[in-house]
Amino acid sequence: MIKKRFIAGATCKQCQKQDVIRWCKDAINDQEWIECVSCGYHENRADAVMQAEHPQPQENIVNIVKFT
Template identity: 35%
Template sequence: MSEKTRKRFIAGATCPRCQAMDTLMLYLQNNLEHVECVQCGHHQTQPDEKVSSATRKKESVIGVFKP
């Protein structure tokens, strides 16, 4: 059975790519926040708080290998 995703528009928000206003929709998928522009298709994903807090600001580490 397919779970229906609830999508909400963000009032007053402007798309960073096409600069259109009121075209961004927000939805949750796999516990990640996604924002998508319905006009140009621009897509952004917000990582989980646990991931953001574990990332150091001045480093660009892709991952840590633990044997």
């Protein structure tokens, strides 16, 4: 199944139109890409981004904010 969502305010790199870019994700192959519905521009998400280690949130952290 492929999920498709428009990206508000995004501009196509090729045709320079705004609000025509949609993000797509294939759940079966775990692939992501963007495509322009106006001119057909297509860009795959880089493997380096997908395989990079992302920091995990630390648990039990309390931040104190003081207002003066």
